[in-house]
Amino acid sequence: MSKMQRIEIAAHGGTDQMKLQERDISTLQAGQILVRHEAIGVNFIDTYHRTGLYPVPSLPSGLGGEAAGVVEAIGENVEHVKVGDRVAYCSGPIGSYATHNVIAADSAVLLPNSISSKQAAASLLKGLTVQYLIRQIYPVKAGETVLFHAAAGGVGTLAVQWLKHIGVEVIGTVGSDDKADLVRKLGCDHIINYRKDVVSEKVDQITDGAKLPVVFDGVGKDTFADSLKCLHRRGLMVSFGNASGPVDGVNLGILASHGSLFVTRPTLYDYIPTRPDLEQAANDFFAAISAGGIKIADPAEYALQDAARAHEDLQARLTTGSIILVP
Numbered sequence: 001m002s003k004m005q006r007i008e009i010a011a012h013g014g015t016d017q018m019k020l021q022e023r024d025i026s027t028l029q030a031g032q033i034l035v036r037h038e039a040i041g042v043n044f045i046d047t048y049h050r051t052g053l054y055p056v057p058s059l060p061s062g063l064g065g066e067a068a069g070v071v072e073a074i075g076e077n078v079e080h081v082k083v084g085d086r087v088a089y090c091s092g093p094i095g096s097y098a099t100h101n102v103i104a105a106d107s108a109v110l111l112p113n114s115i116s117s118k119q120a121a122a123s124l125l126k127g128l129t130v131q132y133l134i135r136q137i138y139p140v141k142a143g144e145t146v147l148f149h150a151a152a153g154g155v156g157t158l159a160v161q162w163l164k165h166i167g168v169e170v171i172g173t174v175g176s177d178d179k180a181d182l183v184r185k186l187g188c189d190h191i192i193n194y195r196k197d198v199v200s201e202k203v204d205q206i207t208d209g210a211k212l213p214v215v216f217d218g219v220g221k222d223t224f225a226d227s228l229k230c231l232h233r234r235g236l237m238v239s240f241g242n243a244s245g246p247v248d249g250v251n252l253g254i255l256a257s258h259g260s261l262f263v264t265r266p267t268l269y270d271y272i273p274t275r276p277d278l279e280q281a282a283n284d285f286f287a288a289i290s291a292g293g294i295k296i297a298d299p300a301e302y303a304l305q306d307a308a309r310a311h312e313d314l315q316a317r318l319t320t321g322s323i324i325l326v327p
């Protein structure tokens with residue numbers, strides 16, 4: 001039986017739980033493929049699986065849900081990919097921090113020649129997230145003004161570019177002056193350092209008190225309450241992440257007092273539940289890249305065995321753009 005190397009946690013906790021292990025590669029079932037990874041995407045959700053904020057099916061567990069590479073073997077009843085194809089995936093199963101992974105063929109996206117495996121691992125999950133946020137949950141229109149939190153991050157840098165491509169006026173938040181420079185270069189119209197300024201006060205100034213139709217907030221706990229103050233009557237709060245901790249204990253009355261607001265707490269997987277949904281979202285993302293609207297910046301690279309350091313840097317707010325692991 002062939003072997004692979006993969007990062008595992010024996011228990012939830014800190015990065016000291018992340019250990020490189022040698023494991024057998026499991027036998028392919030019908031509908032599955034074996035992918036040899038060329039690059040692995042690191043996403044904030046991987047830290048939630050490590051700490052236990054989000055459940056994993058069982059322990060010990062692998063980590064990571066995104067990677068890109070070459071199909072090495074296919075099971076029965078696999079039609080749309082063949083051995084040698086270059087693919088990427090971002091919907092699990094958890095365990096992509098590895099040299100190889102066995103995945104459902106239906107979750108694999110064929111990569112165009114114009115997108116390298118490193119670019120794909122840096123952007124598929126984050127790009128599909130932006131796709132469902134700004135094209136499905138709230139289809140943002142040219143001329144609208146929106147707020148996108150953590151604009152210098154992996155999801156944020158793609159969102160700023162795509163929103164500008166559509167013709168949207170973008171307000172982005174960042175945690176440092178260096179990050180402000182980065183998002184300014186991406187075309188962000190208004191940048192707020194939320195370690196220095198109160199975001200809702202700045203939004204009032206920028207919009208002359210008119211406020212916003214929608215806020216995209218992946219920061220969570222620290223920004224939730226103030227994000228609601230940025231919305232105009234019947235506006236939409238899209239709370240899609242927990243970088244600063246989960247939002248809990250919300251009194252629904254606050255939605256009434258801020259103007260009959262709407263709130264959603266979405267996950268990517270509910271927006272790409274079927275193969276056609278995945279293909280449509282991926283094609284939309286790749287089309288925005290081909291049209292020149294989104295450039296995938298070179299991601300920060302860490303060796304697979306240094307995955308713990310990647311988590312530490314991501315959680316310490318030291319990174320910009322995307323991170324990949326290279327096996």
Ligand SMILES: NC(=O)c1ccc[n+]([C@@H]2O[C@H](COP(=O)([O-])OP(=O)(O)OC[C@H]3O[C@@H](n4cnc5c(N)ncnc54)[C@H](OP(=O)(O)O)[C@@H]3O)[C@@H](O)[C@H]2O)c1
Pocket residue numbers: 042043044045125126129150151152153154155156173174175176179218219222240241242243244245266267268269314315316317318319320321
């Ligand atoms: N729901 C979904 O479907 C979905 C899918 C993908 C990602 N997400 C969420 O989207 C968010 C962004 O993900 P990502 O992988 O692209 O990460 P990221 O944005 O590259 O990293 C998180 C950023 O959040 C900001 N942040 C603010 N307060 C923080 C704190 N207390 N601790 C750590 N970071 C803090 C930091 O930027 P500053 O220093 O500029 O503040 C940090 O760089 C995450 O919350 C993730 O869970 C959700």
